[in-house]
Amino acid sequence: MEKNILLIHTGGTISMSEDTSGAVKPGAKNPLTEEAQILSGLANLIVEEPFNLPSPHITPKEMMTLKHIIEQHYNQGGIDGVVITHGTDTLEETAYFLDLTVQADLPIVVTGAMRSSNEIGADGLYNLISSIRVALSREAKGKGVLIVLNDEIHTAENATKTHTSNVSTFQSPQYGPIGIVTKRGIFFHHMPASRENYQIEDPSKRVVLIKAHAGMDSSLLLAVKELQVDGVVIEALGQGNLPPSAMKGIRALISDNIPVVIVSRCFNGVVQDIYGYEGGGKHLKDCGVIFSNGLNGQKARIKLLIALAMTNNMKEIDKMFSL
Numbered sequence: 001m002e003k004n005i006l007l008i009h010t011g012g013t014i015s016m017s018e019d020t021s022g023a024v025k026p027g028a029k030n031p032l033t034e035e036a037q038i039l040s041g042l043a044n045l046i047v048e049e050p051f052n053l054p055s056p057h058i059t060p061k062e063m064m065t066l067k068h069i070i071e072q073h074y075n076q077g078g079i080d081g082v083v084i085t086h087g088t089d090t091l092e093e094t095a096y097f098l099d100l101t102v103q104a105d106l107p108i109v110v111t112g113a114m115r116s117s118n119e120i121g122a123d124g125l126y127n128l129i130s131s132i133r134v135a136l137s138r139e140a141k142g143k144g145v146l147i148v149l150n151d152e153i154h155t156a157e158n159a160t161k162t163h164t165s166n167v168s169t170f171q172s173p174q175y176g177p178i179g180i181v182t183k184r185g186i187f188f189h190h191m192p193a194s195r196e197n198y199q200i201e202d203p204s205k206r207v208v209l210i211k212a213h214a215g216m217d218s219s220l221l222l223a224v225k226e227l228q229v230d231g232v233v234i235e236a237l238g239q240g241n242l243p244p245s246a247m248k249g250i251r252a253l254i255s256d257n258i259p260v261v262i263v264s265r266c267f268n269g270v271v272q273d274i275y276g277y278e279g280g281g282k283h284l285k286d287c288g289v290i291f292s293n294g295l296n297g298q299k300a301r302i303k304l305l306i307a308l309a310m311t312n313n314m315k316e317i318d319k320m321f322s323l
């Protein structure tokens with residue numbers, strides 16, 4: 001029996017084309033659906049196009065819209081998998097948001113393109129067909145939201161955009177891809193270590209993301225406190241350290257019950273409470289800073305947004321980040 005794939009187009013370069021002046025622009029709708037339908041020949045595509053946005057325009061509101069569309073179709077029955085086309089700039093954030101929040105037990109694949117639909121070497125149609133094939137594969141189930149581009153299958157938790165223009169931009173620094181797409185089949189070679197899922201209604205809290213640097217002082221942290229944000233994520237140095245001059249700001253935020261989550265500004269590895277000097281990881285932990293578990297800054301921000309939609313209890317938030 002032919003399987004049904006829910007195909008949701010959201011915009012991004014995969015939906016765009018280049019005009020005669022060389023500018024890449026959105027069109028009225030995604031130009032690839034028909035070709036994908038003919039070429040994939042494997043599934044009936046149920047197409048939704050809730051918005052057509054470059055991915056720098058995507059916010060948690062659009063992420064929630066996608067969650068609702070997927071859950072609605074899933075609850076009605078009749079779909080075997082979901083493929084979402086998305087701009088690559090914030091693709092990893094939408095994918096991780098859906099990974100943490102969608103209540104539906106079926107393969108969900110997010111894909112995009114680095115070259116628009118009419119450029120030489122356009123990768124959109126190829127990535128779309130690869131994604132449909134992954135969403136149809138039995139092994140894709142139970143692995144969380146997947147990101148498929150350039151013949152590789154990555155977890156939403158791990159994959160990140162690593163190159164501004166190269167088609168092999170998505171990489172998983174911590175563990176590598178969990179599978180590959182080949183002409184003859186889809187092959188998974190490992191399972192995601194863990195899965196988390198949260199039920200949320202309204203991810204509308206304000207969470208800011210700040211990058212640490214040599215000589216960072218407390219001014220930005222104190223300004224952020226004055227803005228009455230709900231949470232702060234800091235891309236800290238190395239294994240999770242900050243300059244001593246930033247500690248005044250850290251203490252001010254925590255004494256105001258504003259959760260401060262740290263990740264590393266390093267591309268790889270996890271943050272830990274190793275160093276006992278002022279501003280070192282041990283010192284930060286003693287001050288009440290929450291350590292993330294290998295997430296990058298933009299994903300820790302998504303997770304804190306989701307955490308704050310459920311609780312403002314620091315202990316509970318800390319527990320979520322230890323998973």
Ligand SMILES: NC(=O)C[C@H](N)C(=O)O
Pocket residue numbers: 011012013014053054055056086087088089090112113114115
């Ligand atoms: N390759 C892309 O899709 C980049 C584009 N700026 C977007 O994210 O919408």
